[in-house]
Amino acid sequence: MEQSKIEDLLRQMTLEEKIGQLTQITGDFYSDKAEERTGPMSQLGLNEDQIMNIGTVLGVVGAAECKRIQGQYMDRNRLHIPTMFMGDVIHGYETIFPIPLGLASSWDTGAFKEMAQVSAEEASVSGLSAVFSPMVDLVRDPRWGRVMESTGEDPFLNGKLASALVKGYQGEPGDLQDHFxxxxxxxxxxxxxxxxxxxRDYNTVDMSEQRLRDVYLRGYRAAIEAGARLVMTSFNTVGGIPATGNRHLMQDILRDEFGFDGVLISDFGAVKELISHGVAADETQAADLSIHAGVDIEMMTLCYMHTLEALVESGAVDERLIDASVLRILQLKNELGLFEHPFRGADEEREKEVVFSEEHRAVARRVTAESLVLLRNNDSILPLKESQSVALLGPAAQSPDVLGAWSWRGRTDRAVTLMQGLREHALACDASIASKVRTTEERCDYFIPTESVVAESVELAKRSDVVVLALGELSTMSGEASSRSNIRLPKGQVALFNAVHQVNPHIVVVLFNGRPLDLHDIEAADAILEAWYPGTEGGSAIADVLYGSVNPSGKVTMSFPExxxxxxxxxxxxxxxRPYEQAPNEKYVSKYLDVSNYAAYPFGFGLSYSRFTYGSLESSGNGFSTEHPVTISVNITNDSxxxxxxIAQLYVRDLVGEVVRPVKQLKGFQRVxxxxxxxxxxxxxxxxNDVRYVHLDDSMHSDPGDFLVWVGGNSRDLSEPIRLHLE
Incomplete structure (x- = not known):
């Protein structure tokens, strides 16, 4: 539809119809069973006419249902404006990939793009037009439950991976309208x-404007520059103002500085939560703050519907603000081709072929194997040999709980467990060796294994060459509203580890978890493979790595604390x-008395079955400038x-700046x-431009002077640096 027709449509809309477009509700309001609609409608005070005027719908499942609702909606909407279906597709639709923190460990922008393409194809054929991804929240505190949705602690990598996801979901400019x-x-x-x-989830954020801009906003900006068509507000405060009502954040920065011209949507209930925050006295003030901040869609509360009309009539809100929001929503629907094709990609027959297809599962298996991180491998206990007898023990050994949080449409009954993966690998090699992989008859509890399970585990360990001990968190222990103050393994799992270790020290721990953990309780393990929540094909991919069909290459993107x-x-x-490194034996330096300053497994760390060595760095010159970049070269040898x-990583340190600079920053990486x-x-x-940062006046530029440059396999183990000068 031409822009002039969109604007003409807007002029025909009543104020009530406009406000309807600014509201999002869940799919149960559109149930074809009257008794299922009654409760939600009564709770929010909506009637049948109102729900047929609401602009977007959250969480509807399946092509047939989306088509049914859209057809009914279009018949009853006065101007025949289509609704739009959105959903939480975070790391897969029904083919579930590793959680984003795990997938980030691949350091593979191509894998991120593939995951998004598979997810987009499955979601769109099932009726969705928009997904709530990527999450670009930079995280440096593993206690936060939603770290599992993030890509880690680094702004540079965060931005690269976010950009890849956006391009995978949306394709090239124009693809949304032409490719359903x-x-x-x-x-x-x-x-x-x-x-x-x-x-702690939903808690306060308090930091300087300089740090906010220089560290935390970079990833969002990269995703917006990649073309993302929606942005969601956060629950937290920024500078003492909740984000959903924060005009400086949403208008001055997001709209004016970043140039974002798409749709801004609140998180679930976040507009009304301005009352709980204490910046709004009632729904009227919450709506006033949010609409002036530029929030286009209110998700699952009705402050806009209840109060915006009166706010316009009183003159407190200019109707042109509402028009601007409605126009952005109509333009997005137009970009998606919904006016000409209101059912868009929804297709029941193709849904059966596409969703959870063998092709998509194969992609997931390959990508999952890339995301696994080998943290330890003493005496090269891995890869396992088919001739070895293996005791597969622990709570995650047979558990289908491998999908992780926000696997909305994922089915655990179709997920490959670790036991299934190991046995299928053995059968594929030689049916006679499948019996060499043994496990307990009784499932092991995540928190308090029974005495009988422990006894059977010990007995199996005695009679096996190697123990594969599957430990970690239930999926409910990470994700939204799942913060933890104690990030160690549950005591029952540690007790099981110790009991098994007494009879067989050859233990390979496979971890299933949604955050970096404190692993000092299992220091005696010979090997540790970080599997995260690996998704649908997790068991198969882990078996590929444990037996050496795939050489592990993943590296963590968030530090594991001691x-x-x-x-x-x-x-x-x-x-x-008073940096510790300059005088480690002095008392009055920045350090702890009871633990080191350093991570147990630092950012960028991960082992391989290969051994890589780095030569000395060379550069194409002694310096660089705006007009003349410099090339840093290094020879890498597979000495195995x-x-x-x-995954080779380039780090840089700005030695003197107007603002204190980090001791090192990632500025490049390559999978080799x-x-x-x-x-x-x-x-x-x-x-x-790689060394530009935000100065005290909020400007982004570099400082002339000297820089140290390293290359290495992780942020700790690096080459000798070279010094370069920026003119």
């Missing part, structure tokens, strides 16, 4: 939700006036007899495939 296997991406949560105090007392702990911390993939014994030259280009 694409969906609109919604960037969330704007802004700085990952910095909540104490890692102790929760170190939190927040992250690699790119600011230097201090196993083909592998190394190396055959056994192969050496290859890897080049990184460093430009002046």
């Amino acid at each position: 296997n694409k969906v609109a991406a919604c960037v969330k949560h704007f802004a700085a939700y990952g910095a909540v105090t104490g890692g 102790s929760a007392g170190q939190i927040p702990i992250y690699y790119d911390e600011d230097n201090t006036g 007899d196993v083909d592998g993939v190394e 495939a190396l055959a056994a014994g192969e050496t290859t030259r890897v080049d990184f280009e460093l430009e002046e």
Whole structure:
């Protein structure tokens, strides 16, 4: 539809119809069973006519249901404006991929894009037009439950991965209208939700404007520059003002500075929560604050519907504000092709072919294997040999709870468990060795294993060459509203580990979890494989890595602390006036008395079955400038007899700045495939705009001077630095 027709449609709308477009409700209001509609409608005080005027719908399932609701809606909507279906598709629709924190461990923008493409195809054929992803909240506190939805602690990597997700969901400009296997991406949560105090969900965020802009806003901006068509507000305060009513954040920064011209939607109930925050006395004030902040869609509360009409009549709200919001919503629907094709991609027959297809499961298995991180491998206990007898023990050994939180449409009954994955691998090799993988008859509890399970586990461990011990968190222990003050393994699991270790020290721990954990209770393990919540094909992908069909290449994107007392702990911390590194034996330096300053497993860390060595760095010059970038080169050798993939990482330190700069910052990374014994030259280009940062006046520019540059396999183990000068 031409823009002039969209504007003409807006002129025909009554104020009541406009306000309806600014509201989102859940699909149960549109149930085809009157008794199922009655409760929700009564609770919110809605009638049948009103729900046929509401602009967007949350959480409807399936092509047939979306088509039924859309057809009924279009018949009863006066101007035949289609509604739009949105949903929480975070790491897959029905084919579930690893949680985003796990997927980020692949450091593979191509894998991120593939995941989003698969998700978009499954979601769109099932009737959705927009998904609430990517989550771009930078996180440095693993106590926060929603860390599992993030991509970790680094602004640079966060932005690269967010951009890849947006492009995977939406495709190229124009694809949303021309290709109905694409969906609109919604960037969330704007802004700085990952910095909540104490890692407690829905809590306060308090930081300087400089840090907000320089560290936390970079990822959102990258996603917006990639073309994301929606942004979601966060629950937290920023600068003492809740984000949903924060005009400075939403208008001055998001709209004016970032140039975002898409749809801004509140999080679930966030408009009315302005009352709970204490910045609004009632629904009227909450609506007033939100509409002036530029929130276009209110999700699942009715402050707009209840009060905006009166606010316009009183002159407190200019109707042109409402018109601007409605126009953005209509334009998004037009971009999605909904006016010409209100059912868009929804297709029951294709839904059966596309959703959870063998092709999509194969992609998930390959991508999942890339996301697994080998944290420890003493004496090369891994990969396992098919000839070895294996005792597969622990609460996650047979559990289908491998999908993780926000796997809305995922089905655990179709997920591959670790036991299934190991046995299928064994059968594929030789049916006779499948019996070498044994487990307990009784399922092991995550918190208090029974005495009989412990006894059987010990007996199996005695009679096995290797123990694979599957430990971790239930999926309900991470995700929204699942913050934890204690991020150690449950005591019952530690007791099981110790009991087994007494009879067989050859233990490979496989971890299923949604956050970095304090792992000092299992220091005696020979190997630790971080599997995260690996998704639909988790068991198969883990088996691929444990038996060496796939060489692990994942690297963590969030530091694992030695102790929760170190939190927040992250690699790119600011230097201090008394840095520990300059005088580690002195008392009056920045350190702890009872634990080190360092992570147990630092950002960027991950082992391989290969061994990679780095040569000395070389540069194309002694400096760089705005007009002339510099190339940093290094030879990397696979000094082993196993083909592998190394993730080479470039780090930079600005030695003198107007604002204190971090001790090092990631500025580039490359996945490098190396055959056994192969050496290859890897080049990184460093430009002046790579070292720009936000100054005290909020301007973004660089400071001339000297920089240190490193390359290595993680943020701790790096080459000798070279010094470069910025003119």
